[in-house]
Amino acid sequence: MTSSLDTREEGAPALLVTCGGIEFRNPVLTASGTFGYGQEFDTLLSLRNLGGLVTKGISPEPRFGNPPPRICETAAGMLNSIGLENVGIEAFAREKLPFLRSCGTRVLVNFFGTTFDEYVDCGARLAALDGVDGLEMNVSCPNIKAGGIEFGRDPSVLGDLVKACRAVIRKPLWVKLTPNTSDIVALARACADNGADAVSMINTITGMAINVRTRRPKIATVFGGLSGPAIKPVALRMVYQVHRAKIPIPICGIGGIQDGTDAIEFLLAGASCVQVGTQSFVDPASAERIIREIEEYCRAQGVADVRELIGGLATGPQARPATG
Amino acid sequence: MRYFDARVIENRSLGGGYFILRLGGCEPLAGSRPGQFVMLRGDWGRDPLLPRPLSLLSVPHEGRADLLAKVVGKGTALMERSPPGSRVSVLGPLGNSFPAPSADVTDLLVAGGVGLPPLFMQSEAAAGLGLAGRSEMLYGGKTSRDLVLLGEMRGLGIAIHLATEDGSLGRRGRVTDELEARLDYWRAAASPRRLRIMACGPREMLWAVGRIAQSCDIECYLSLEEHMACGIGVCLGCAVAAQTRPYRYVCKDGPVFPAREVMVHATPALASPREGGTR
Numbered sequence: 001m002t003s004s005l006d007t008r009e010e011g012a013p014a015l016l017v018t019c020g021g022i023e024f025r026n027p028v029l030t031a032s033g034t035f036g037y038g039q040e041f042d043t044l045l046s047l048r049n050l051g052g053l054v055t056k057g058i059s060p061e062p063r064f065g066n067p068p069p070r071i072c073e074t075a076a077g078m079l080n081s082i083g084l085e086n087v088g089i090e091a092f093a094r095e096k097l098p099f100l101r102s103c104g105t106r107v108l109v110n111f112f113g114t115t116f117d118e119y120v121d122c123g124a125r126l127a128a129l130d131g132v133d134g135l136e137m138n139v140s141c142p143n144i145k146a147g148g149i150e151f152g153r154d155p156s157v158l159g160d161l162v163k164a165c166r167a168v169i170r171k172p173l174w175v176k177l178t179p180n181t182s183d184i185v186a187l188a189r190a191c192a193d194n195g196a197d198a199v200s201m202i203n204t205i206t207g208m209a210i211n212v213r214t215r216r217p218k219i220a221t222v223f224g225g226l227s228g229p230a231i232k233p234v235a236l237r238m239v240y241q242v243h244r245a246k247i248p249i250p251i252c253g254i255g256g257i258q259d260g261t262d263a264i265e266f267l268l269a270g271a272s273c274v275q276v277g278t279q280s281f282v283d284p285a286s287a288e289r290i291i292r293e294i295e296e297y298c299r300a301q302g303v304a305d306v307r308e309l310i311g312g313l314a315t316g317p318q319a320r321p322a323t324g
Numbered sequence: 325m326r327y328f329d330a331r332v333i334e335n336r337s338l339g340g341g342y343f344i345l346r347l348g349g350c351e352p353l354a355g356s357r358p359g360q361f362v363m364l365r366g367d368w369g370r371d372p373l374l375p376r377p378l379s380l381l382s383v384p385h386e387g388r389a390d391l392l393a394k395v396v397g398k399g400t401a402l403m404e405r406s407p408p409g410s411r412v413s414v415l416g417p418l419g420n421s422f423p424a425p426s427a428d429v430t431d432l433l434v435a436g437g438v439g440l441p442p443l444f445m446q447s448e449a450a451a452g453l454g455l456a457g458r459s460e461m462l463y464g465g466k467t468s469r470d471l472v473l474l475g476e477m478r479g480l481g482i483a484i485h486l487a488t489e490d491g492s493l494g495r496r497g498r499v500t501d502e503l504e505a506r507l508d509y510w511r512a513a514a515s516p517r518r519l520r521i522m523a524c525g526p527r528e529m530l531w532a533v534g535r536i537a538q539s540c541d542i543e544c545y546l547s548l549e550e551h552m553a554c555g556i557g558v559c560l561g562c563a564v565a566a567q568t569r570p571y572r573y574v575c576k577d578g579p580v581f582p583a584r585e586v587m588v589h590a591t592p593a594l595a596s597p598r599e600g601g602t603r
Contacts, residue, residue: 072551082559282373284554
């Protein structure tokens with residue numbers, strides 16, 4: 001099958017992947033909350049070279065976010081408590097979407113609400129917009145009616161939420177899973193059973209940091225979300241657990257990806273594509289570099305099609321290389 | 325704004341943990357204005373992870389850029405040890421700038437410790453316009469070791485007024501004491517002039533400067549520092565409470581703000597802090 005997205009030169013490895021009902025020219029997307037609304041990076045890399053981008057999480061109304069300090073650096077990572085600040089649907093459609101329509105890459109819009117009805121309303125309105133290729137549900141938002149526990153922590157609540165959104169969203173619907181759970185497979189299954197097209201995983205891991213001089217937490221809300229290379233082993237483990245459980249929807253892997261090797265680890269663990277998050281702060285052109293590095297790996301390893309790597313982890317007894 | 329690789333061509337220690345990184349290959353920074361900054365990261369692996377925001381000290385010519393920093397943590401410690409030839413990645417120039425020097429107004433430039441760079445660059449701009457006599461540098465630190473580049477500033481023809489908390493150089497006390505003394509001087513002058521204050525330094529110092537300016541009804545600009553991950557308005561980490569909106573962002577709305585815009589003490593009611601609401 002030849003796709004209009006497949007513009008590679010003859011003999012180059014095929015990078016085209018399909019995940020959750022969307023075809024991407026390569027398996028590298030940029031993650032929500034680390035790539036703004038896309039336009040911020042327009043002069044820093046070529047958006048047309050990306051597999052896709054995921055916007056900042058959108059809510060029905062604008063949100064102003066949490067009080068500062070909102071971020072701090074930790075060992076090989078960072079904590080954030082931005083507070084889901086965003087411009088709201090109306091301003092998104094009016095001010096951000098016109099650029100995204102012509103940016104030349106796939107656009108997934110991350111969205112959330114603070115109640116079931118808000119999720120459903122927000123998802124339906126966003127799905128109706130031209131230029132939105134798919135939606136990614138952020139379920140790490142506190143459920144006010146349930147005492148502030150995140151929607152995405154309880155499989156049955158999550159399943160009901162996915163089902164309600166699925167009923168009104170006729171575009172690809174991905175769910176971004178929280179890692180703050182003891183059973184990631186149950187969460188992924190709840191998404192698959194209720195009609196989600198894919199899961200993206202993982203969102204940030206709840207953490208904290210303390211300033212010993214002031215004896216105060218380093219971020220104002222005390223707890224924040226840990227991201228960056230520090231979380232990669234946890235993310236990889238969870239992706240593999242969901243893949244191994246044969247959950248019947250594809251996985252988009254996220255968590256501490258800094259280079260092509262990291263991305264390939266996620267593909268081998270079972271992800272069909274990946275998102276680059278915090279690394280876009282470290283190196284704003286990193287997503288483009290990671291695509292090149294995946295291509296170089298494929299050439300060096302004789303991989304003709306990147307899809308050969310998906311779920312390719314070898315776990316049987318290891319054949320020792322011959323010595324001498 | 326560009327993202328590019330540069331090289332350290334000189335790394336000069338000034339004592340007291342202060343150092344000047346002189347970078348080559350910074351052609352994209354030509355035309356940068358006082359107050360603007362760069363996000364800088366060395367080739368040092370995964371930890372520390374994020375680039376560091378550093379104010380420009382001087383962007384003289386031919387792709388050169390000078391940055392003044394002080395060792396305060398891992399990132400600045402690594403920078404301080406970067407030998408000539410080290411590769412660094414640079415994103416910039418970022419942010420806004422102080423108002424341009426003008427013959428119609430006398431600028432009181434108030435610097436606290438490592439807050440010197442944007443004001444040094446502002447005094448260079450004033451000297452370049454033949455307006456050195458229209459600027460005064462008020463510069464304070466804990467000890468004389470915190471006051472650097474004095475010879476360079478005198479070379480620009482800018483009047484300098486120093487203050488140290490231990491009295492080892494200049495007035496014993498805070499730079500805000502010196503600011504009040506200079507305001508008294510100008511108010512008593514035979515030919516009063518329109519005054520303007522521009523300041524950069526620790527947050528407590530900036531707020532004190534802002535309060536003095538407000539009490540005298542003098543135009544005042546503060547250059548703020550805040551933790552930031554991206555420098556381009558994406559991470560939203562560098563929020564500061566503001567007067568006309570719930571928050572403003574140091575990286576893209578600033579770092580220079582009219583004092584009245586950011587002299588806000590209470591957290592706005594619009595904010596809804598919640599545990600777990602991350603990005």
